Amino acid sequence: MRNYIKITVLLLVLSISCTDVVDVDVQEAPTRLVIQASLDWEKGTMGNEQMVKLRNSTEFFDTTSNTEVTGASVSVTNDTSGEEFIFTDQNNGEYITTEFVPVLNQSYTLEVVHNGETYSAQETLMPVTEITDLYQDREDGFDNEELELHVEFTDPVDEENFYLFKFQRQGDLLPEFEVGYDEFVNGNEIDWWYEQEEDEDTDKIEVLVPGDVVAIEMYGISEAYYDYMDILIDQIGGVGIFSATPVSVKGNCVNLTTPDNYAHGYFRLTEVNKASYTFE
Missing domain, CATH: 2.60.40 (Immunoglobulin-like)
Known part of the structure; x- marks a missing residue:
């Protein structure tokens, strides 16, 4: 019973504090x-x-x-x-x-x-190597009940290759970016898959459904640009309470x-x- 009371009080305090106006000082930076x-x-x-x-x-x-x-x-x-x-x-x-x-x-x-x-x-x-096949499936994503898009290509042999993928579903405001490299799959056929997930913050269903049209762009990029985009993509996704502070x-x-x-x-x-x- 005491635990129940403590939780109730905590929730009450949090709900009250959320109504306060908080002034945030945003650090100024020079124009570049x-x-x-x-x-x-x-x-x-x-x-x-x-x-x-x-x-x-x-x-x-x-x-x-x-x-x-x-x-x-x-x-x-x-x-x-x-x-x-x-x-x-x-x-x-x-x-x-x-x-x-x-x-x-x-x-x-x-x-x-x-x-x-x-x-x-x-x-x-x-x-960049050629895309050899595009197809849909439900077996390899995070949720085996939802559709995912598969992009197949053959990685060139005996060389380092770095890739940037851009996916944008028709009607979505912003694209999604992913990067990859061939450290462990050099010279092999690669199956790169893309899947949409439910937004945990809004409970909005964003999964791919029949009729959706997705534009795909696959780039061959340098190692330096791979490193740059890897950091940017990580920061774009890093909005949770335990995420690193963007720099x-x-x-x-x-x-x-x-x-x-x-x-x-x-x-x-x-x-x-x-x-x-x-x-x-």
Whole structure:
């Protein structure tokens, strides 16, 4: 009986405290340049049309500031041939080229000049193997009663390969990202499966059902980008009471003029498979 009373009192205290207004001091951070430079060569295309996006970071609760960065100079150079590709300012934070020449396993250097400072990053264009099959099943997921999507491919032999997967169900606001590498499955056929689960916080049913359409993107990525995305994905999912506190994750864009004024974002070059699957 005493235990019952203690629990009741505790619940009463918690319910009362939840009605209090709590002022939270959010730590301020300096405004930084954000570089979104994802040069992706979709299989079966020329890969000549590419875009780099620039914006300024803002405070957490700021939804009114204009963050688009215009007037910058943006270029990407093939490190072997020296060929330079100029990205033209569209006056909306986007910089576009239609002349890019993608070469697999080739190193490229990004240069962004903004406000008298030069930012630089280097990355290699990584290939990706073909998707050999897409199918649905109910046997391999966390819940053997729910549908899951299977993506099959054969990992190349005698080389390290790192993968980024992007899944987005039609109608969902945000995609889901997953990363993987071939440390224990090098050279084998790989069955990568994707499953939606019930949201434990809202009890909202989000499982995959017949009629759902899921867009799939499978990227070949560098080890450095794998490490970067692995941390980001972990932090996106880390919202529970026992989760680690999110921290600022630095990309590969270095400020050559003022090193302490580093940029957020990442310069990546990848080959990508794109596909769509409709559940039956």
